[in-house]
Amino acid sequence: MIASAHLRDEILQMKRRRQLYSAAIVVLLTVVMVGGYGQANEMNSGGFISGLAKFFDYPGEIVAEAWDAGAAFPGLLWRFLPALIETLNIAAVATILGGLGAMVFAFLGASNLNVWPPVVPVARRIMDVMRAFPELIIALFLIFVLGSSPIPAMIAVAFHTTGALGKQFSEVNENIDTRAVEGLGACGASWFQRMRFAVLPQVLPNYLSYFMMRFEINVRASAILGFVGAGGIGSELRRTIGWGQRAGDETAALFVLLILTIFLIDQASSWMRQRIAQTEALT
Amino acid sequence: MSATGMTLDSGLTVQRDTVARALRRTTRIGFAMLALLLVYLTYTWFAFDVPALIKSAKPEQAALLATDAVAHKVHVTRLLRRGTTSIAIEGERTATYETPPDWVAVDGEKLTIDMEDGYTVTMRATSLTLDVPDYGLIRVSVQDGRVITELPPGRKPDWLRATSAKFDARPDLSRRVQVSRAKMEVHRYFAGWENFFFPFRSPLSVLTAGELLDLALSDEELEPGTANWLLILDTFWTNPDWQHGNVFVALLETLLMAVLGTFTAVFVALPLAFLAARNFTPSGPVRFFVRRLFDFVRGIDMLIWSLIFIRSFGLGPLTGALAIAFTDTGTLGKLFSEALENIDRRQVEGVNATGASKLQSYRFGVIPQILPIFISQGFYYLESNTRSATVIGALGAGGIGLMLVETIKTSRDWENTLYIIILTVLMVIVMDALSTRLRRRFTGDR
Numbered sequence: 147m148i149a150s151a152h153l154r155d156e157i158l159q160m161k162r163r164r165q166l167y168s169a170a171i172v173v174l175l176t177v178v179m180v181g182g183y184g185q186a187n188e189m190n191s192g193g194f195i196s197g198l199a200k201f202f203d204y205p206g207e208i209v210a211e212a213w214d215a216g217a218a219f220p221g222l223l224w225r226f227l228p229a230l231i232e233t234l235n236i237a238a239v240a241t242i243l244g245g246l247g248a249m250v251f252a253f254l255g256a257s258n259l260n261v262w263p264p265v266v267p268v269a270r271r272i273m274d275v276m277r278a279f280p281e282l283i284i285a286l287f288l289i290f291v292l293g294s295s296p297i298p299a300m301i302a303v304a305f306h307t308t309g310a311l312g313k314q315f316s317e318v319n320e321n322i323d324t325r326a327v328e329g330l331g332a333c334g335a336s337w338f339q340r341m342r343f344a345v346l347p348q349v350l351p352n353y354l355s356y357f358m359m360r361f362e363i364n365v366r367a368s369a370i371l372g373f374v375g376a377g378g379i380g381s382e383l384r385r386t387i388g389w390g391q392r393a394g395d396e397t398a399a400l401f402v403l404l405i406l407t408i409f410l411i412d413q414a415s416s417w418m419r420q421r422i423a424q425t426e427a428l429t
Numbered sequence: 430m431s432a433t434g435m436t437l438d439s440g441l442t443v444q445r446d447t448v449a450r451a452l453r454r455t456t457r458i459g460f461a462m463l464a465l466l467l468v469y470l471t472y473t474w475f476a477f478d479v480p481a482l483i484k485s486a487k488p489e490q491a492a493l494l495a496t497d498a499v500a501h502k503v504h505v506t507r508l509l510r511r512g513t514t515s516i517a518i519e520g521e522r523t524a525t526y527e528t529p530p531d532w533v534a535v536d537g538e539k540l541t542i543d544m545e546d547g548y549t550v551t552m553r554a555t556s557l558t559l560d561v562p563d564y565g566l567i568r569v570s571v572q573d574g575r576v577i578t579e580l581p582p583g584r585k586p587d588w589l590r591a592t593s594a595k596f597d598a599r600p601d602l603s604r605r606v607q608v609s610r611a612k613m614e615v616h617r618y619f620a621g622w623e624n625f626f627f628p629f630r631s632p633l634s635v636l637t638a639g640e641l642l643d644l645a646l647s648d649e650e651l652e653p654g655t656a657n658w659l660l661i662l663d664t665f666w667t668n669p670d671w672q673h674g675n676v677f678v679a680l681l682e683t684l685l686m687a688v689l690g691t692f693t694a695v696f697v698a699l700p701l702a703f704l705a706a707r708n709f710t711p712s713g714p715v716r717f718f719v720r721r722l723f724d725f726v727r728g729i730d731m732l733i734w735s736l737i738f739i740r741s742f743g744l745g746p747l748t749g750a751l752a753i754a755f756t757d758t759g760t761l762g763k764l765f766s767e768a769l770e771n772i773d774r775r776q777v778e779g780v781n782a783t784g785a786s787k788l789q790s791y792r793f794g795v796i797p798q799i800l801p802i803f804i805s806q807g808f809y810y811l812e813s814n815t816r817s818a819t820v821i822g823a824l825g826a827g828g829i830g831l832m833l834v835e836t837i838k839t840s841r842d843w844e845n846t847l848y849i850i851i852l853t854v855l856m857v858i859v860m861d862a863l864s865t866r867l868r869r870r871f872t873g874d875r
Contacts, residue, residue: 175692182689186750189682189827192743204740232476239473242466278857280816282823282830283850286837291491296477370732370820374834380732387736401733409728 208401211394222399226382230403233378236300236371237364243300244307244364245357251308252315259319259345273316276309285371299376303364311360318352319345351422358415365411369404379404496602498843501623505533505542505615507552509571514540514552519842520614523669524629532617542615544604550615557613559598559606569596569608576608622844625671627664670842676832676849680856682746683828686818687860689746690753691811697758699803702765709769720766727759735821749826753814761806768802769795804871808864815860819853829853 187194212219254261255269281302288298326344335343372380383400386393474480504520507513516533518524534541540552547562556570565581567589578591590597596608603618627634632651636644644651645658652660666674703709705719726734734752742748777794785793822830829849836846 179689179692182685183747183750186685186689186745186747190743190745190747192741192745194742194747197738197742200741204737235473235476239470239477242470274858274861275854278816278854278861280819280853280857282820283833283853286823286834287494287846290837291494292482292486295482297479297482300477366730366732367820369730370824373732374823383732383736401729404730404733405728408730409724412724412728 208394208398212398215395219395219399222396223403226379226396226400226403229379229382229400230407232296233368233372233380234365234407236296236303236368236376236378237361240300240303240307240368241357241361241364244304245311245353245360247304247308248311248315249353251312252319253341255312255316256319258322258324259341269312270316273309273312276305277313278309279306281306281367281371282374285376286374289375294375294377294381296377299368299371299378302371302376303367306367307360307364311356314356315349315353318349318356322348351425355419355422358418362408362411362415365408492602494843496618498847499622500603500618500620501844502605502616502618503530505540505550505552505617507540507613509555509610509612512554518623518629521670524624542617544615544617548600548604550606552613552615557606557608557615561600567598569606569613571608571610571613574610576610622848623670624668626668628668628670631664633661633664671845671848676829676852679822679827679829679832680852683749683818683822683830683853684815684856684860685746686749686753686821686826686828687811687814689750690818691757691807691814693750693754694757694761694810695803695807697754698762698765701758701762702769705762705766706769708772708774719762723759723762723766725759726755727763729756731756731817731821732824735824735826739825744825745827749818749821749828752821752826753817757810757814761810764806765799765803768799772798801871805868808868808871812857812861812864815857829856 183194215222251269251273253259254265255273257263257266281299284302284305285298288301289295292298322345326348327340330340330344368376368378369380369383372378372382373384375381375384379400383397386396386400501519503516503518505514505516506520516526516529529535532543532545534543538554540550542550542552544550547560549560551558551560555572556568559567559569561567564586567581568579569591570577575593576591576596577593578596580589580591585591586600588599588601594609596606598607599605605616607614607616623629624634633641633644641661645661647657649657650660651657655663701719701722705716705723707716710716710719731752734755735748738748738751742751772795776798777790780790780794818826818828819830819833822828822832823834825831829852833846833849833853836842836849
């Protein structure tokens with residue numbers, strides 16, 4: 147009896163403490179959110195309340211102008227297709243080059259593959275720094291040096307991708323089943339053979355799914371970088387929005403293209419990841 | 430050899446053949462993929478017009494920027510029409526030397542400027558000589574509105590341009606001499622960032638760290654009415670060349686966007702995720718609607734959301750926060766609803782068996798299971814949104830992104846740009862470390 151009463155007291159005490167913590171966190175979050183939004187609203191050039199009334203004005207304007215364009219609208223879509231392809235190319239090349247770099251760093255930075263132990267922490271730190279660099283900084287700098295072109299955006303996105311994918315890849319590498327590697331090693335396989343026949347088959351499916359996710363992220367990033375002068379659909383958007391007045395139909399066409407593309411890539415990548423997960427589960 | 434041995438042997442051969450064939454096939458597929466990749470990269474090589482870019486690239490421009498970012502220069506300028514001479518850091522009037530530094534010797538109209546490593550410039554009323562080691566003496570003078578250059582015999586070096594309108598010599602990255610009809614200007618570079626802590630004119634700029642500490646602790650007020658340590662802090666904070674205060678506010682603005690945007694997305698996505706999960710919302714149409722809503726806000730992308738919000742709410746952190754919140758509500762909502770569909774039913778049933786109400790069964794059966802995913806994803810997005818917020822800022826929402834775009838556009842002082850870049854990258858690294866730490870703490874995996 148006494149023991150159970152003691153236990154009950156202890157549980158109640160724990161419960162009270164947890165409730166206190168939860169309450170403290172809720173209060174803290176509320177303060178941060180309310181204070182933050184108040185501060186943000188003050189710093190903003192337009193207010194929230196007055197903006198809310200205008201919220202649908204701009205989208206409405208664009209849609210109306212697109213509607214006015216009528217039969218010419220598909221032609222606009224066709225006209226901006228090259229810009230879209232350029233953005234997709236930026237994202238694809240950046241993801242491929244970044245992915246290749248990431249594979250190198252991931253092998254160097256995985257503690258269980260014994261490529262060269264002293265280099266493991268170095269590779270990890272390099273990946274950390276590459277990941278931390280906002281694409282914008284590199285893109286702006288390279289645009290200044292090389293001029294407006296897709297290349298600065300591509301290099302900027304590839305740089306960040308190397309760090310971001312490298313971290314995910316090296317986590318995949320560290321989670322592999324090492325028995326296959328040891329088994330091949332026991333048969334006298336060389337380092338290269340062990341990687342080719344024991345490691346790659348285990349990691350490639352996961353690499354592919356991270357790669358697809360990154361491609362989607364990079365399409366968005368490339369579109370945004372276009373807006374600061376890196377070419378592709380972003381630069382077209384900057385032009386049509388900058389002109390303001392009567393370019394609403396063009397803006398609408400660009401929005402439609404971008405949204406459709408992102409939607410398609412999103413669907414394709416989640417379908418592919420599901421398939422990879424299923425084949426993984428079967429084997 | 431016995432009959433059984435023979436079948437075993439042939440069985441092995443067959444199996445080895447199959448394995449070899451499968452291996453050859455995967456190798457072939459691998460090589461085909463590589464070939465495709467190469468074809469694609471070759472195509473983009475020309476689509477991006479890399480050859481033209483290589484031809485027009487200016488590596489020396491990059492070297493100049495790099496030097497400018499880690500060094501500062503002192504201008505010695507003589508205006509020919511007025512006959513005045515000034516020595517100023519970066520040529521700024523607020524940073525003009527009253528007495529010449531020890532590497533400039535003044536003798537009436539004659540100025541002897543020690544440019545280090547054997548380079549010397551002697552400046553007279555309307556002419557100057559530049560002594561270049563291993564080359565000789567270059568004489569430049571301005572007569573009747575024309576710049577006349579006399580070079581030592583031999584081939585003209587390629588670091589030198591001389592026309593009747595302008596003389597420009599840049600023997601290396603750390604010194605430069607220019608003469609035009611209107612003025613003669615000598616630049617000497619020094620390593621380091623100038624006046625980083627205190628403005629040139631401030632009495633604090635000549636003090637050492639120890640003297641500053643003494644001053645901060647002393648009661649003798651430098652400016653009566655203000656405590657010394659406050660004065661030191663204020664002088665640093667309002668330093669006009671570096672604008673530490675403004676940079677800090679801009680960083681804070683960017684952080685504010687990221688934090689508000691992420692938190693809002695998390696709190697809006699959570700309840701909506703229940704509506705999109707098969708095991709919590711039996712109604713198909715509701716599920717379909719909420720899921721399409723997630724796809725919609727995610728598909729529109731931060732870029733478009735920002736552009737729309739800038740139109741209605743103006744420039745500022747609120748706009749950025751809302752753009753992040755809208756996009757990530759879709760992403761997080763999808764993630765959370767998938768997590769909800771994968772929860773363990775047994776825990777919920779166990780709670781239900783004790784006679785718990787619906788709310789209690791959610792609170793004690795469901796939330797504890799998804800809370801780790803919820804928190805860990807939230808922090809992960811907080812870190813990635815810190816980076817996104819810099820980009821949104823550059824679109825016009827403000828914060829450090831906009832400041833960066835502006836300093837690069839004016840491209841006057843690259844050390845300012847480097848300073849902002851370093852602070853931004855540091856901020857992201859700190860947020861990254863913090864979010865990893867907190868994620869591990871809350872999800873209990875070490």
